[in-house]
Amino acid sequence: MGDTQTTAGLSDLIARWRRESQAVEDLMPWVRSRMAAVFSAVEPVPEHDPFDENMYRWGMSTGVYSAVNAHELAAMQCGLVVRRCMPNLPDQAREPVAMYLIWITAVDDGMVDHGSSLDEVAAVADGVLRRGETTSESPTARAMADLRRTLLERGGTDLLPILADLVGENLEAFRRKQTHLREDRLPPLNEYVALRGLDDSIRPMVAMHQWFLSPTSAEGAAATLLDELNRLAGQLGGLVNDLLGLPADLARPEFMNVVFALAQDYQVSLVTACRAAVAVVETLHERAEWVCNAIRTLPDGSPALVQQAEAALYWPDVLHLWTSTGSRHSPEHAYGPTSVRTL
Template sequence: MPRGDVDSLVTEAMTHVGTRCPRVEPHPEGGTVADETRAWAQRMGLHALGEGGEVDRTHPAVPVAEVMRDAPIGVLRVGALFATWLAVLADRAETVGWDADYCASLVSVLKDGYTTGADALHLALTDIYERIVAADGAGLLPELADALARHTVAACREQQWLAADTSPGLAEFLDNRVDRTAVPMLTVLHRLDPALGGPGGPIAEGVPPLDELAGLLVGVDEDLAGYPRAIETGARLSLVPVLMREYGHSVPTAFQSATVLFGAWRTQLDHGVRELHRILGVAPATLRQAEAAAEWVGALHRRNAARHDALAASHITARTVPVG
């Protein structure tokens, strides 16, 4: 299918998804923290000097500033640093692949607070660990370590599917897809914010299913926006080819089906948030955790849409600029 037609499908899907993702005002210090995060990434060796590196391409601090819009600046900073670290981890994996032993050594940083690895990702994660402890978030570290472990295992599993040129069933793919997103990790770190229950506080009853729905929604959105690059690089397995294999869909029909799934799950998530608001006596921290689940979907959607637009524009430029 011509790249231009695929880009049109993505643009149409992103437009539709965007109607279900209301925008909120970001943290007033979001720009400052984004600049600090970029400088930190350079200092830690995560980001090549000059413009155009991974941090500049993905702007990971932007959605964090939107969802953590009323958090103390220290909490916002930790969230932005971790999101930046995840972006660089993903970029590394796209280049060299996912290695289970390497990933396990990263998880051990969050479990033990020290590392035997000497590369930038290990050292940067150790720095983040120390910041979480300093923010009285030590109680969240086991949960964050588990979420990172599940994320990397899901990535390794996806890599195995790609290497074997096999496609899992839809249910298996979607189950893996939730952990493949950043949502399970970001929602843990967000609970450093006292408004969500205080550092180290447990996740509220009724919120885990909403977080899982948020993970599904972000996974669908990432797969729609990232489909052209997934096809070009072969580094990701997305929902579109899974639907094509399972149901015999064409590419346009698979996009339509994925968009319908997004709409259905978004309705379910919004309904769940509204139901918590209707229950008398629900703690404000519980409501804020539930609202955050929905807000991560919107904030990460805007990042995905912006990345697609930038990649599509660069593709058009590459095709139209004369050579010589």
């Protein structure tokens, strides 16, 4: 089995792994229980708020979503997710974060998953965020112009180039994911975990969240630790999505998942790989907690820096809840089918 599994394409491997679908389903209550033990409870917020409707209308008015896929935007519960991630900040801070979540999810679901080129989207987003370019009238140009204007109004001039870099990393990770899928292959486990930390799209939103907590950038050891924590937050958000979405991913003709990467690299059953993936998430989360505690105990650390660290660690908690209970991941909505679009 080893040589065949190593050389088989991703679609062939998934077809073979589907024979384990029932065993995977039987394991999922254990997986959910372990993930619930890893991630902390989320501070309750109202299920509905005018902010949610305002952000829904924004997603529609920019053309990022339309009548054809409005149900996808509604299923995202974007406003609720951002309110949960940023429970103690005002709507003025949440708004640009929600804008990005709406736009990047549309890019992921409507373009990446359909193999569409991201070159123009990446160029437009970068030009608008960095320089305020207005040469395009695309939904991406409108969305990024609103995001830029909102941040400038709130004093975020210095944040814009940082955000542009992170958005570029996010889109480049999407491109790499597309390359793997086009070539019908899985990346090795280490590469996959690193990629998942970028294509989960958390880092630009965490950066904005942290800026609204304190616009002063961390330096030295604090900056190094905070960067690691932000990277770990992205990986945790992506990997918990993989684990809880494993049955749905297994039903798709071609998809990437940390469990698939483990099964391929170690040539083990999906059930064994799933158990190993749980251990990977537990290990990364323990490391994230260690880094957060290291930031708390820095001799020259500030309360604002601690708030930034705790905010990063909180995002995976919310994403775990979203993946576990959100309508986007419910049986009637989970994983599409999403509509292809031009952004």
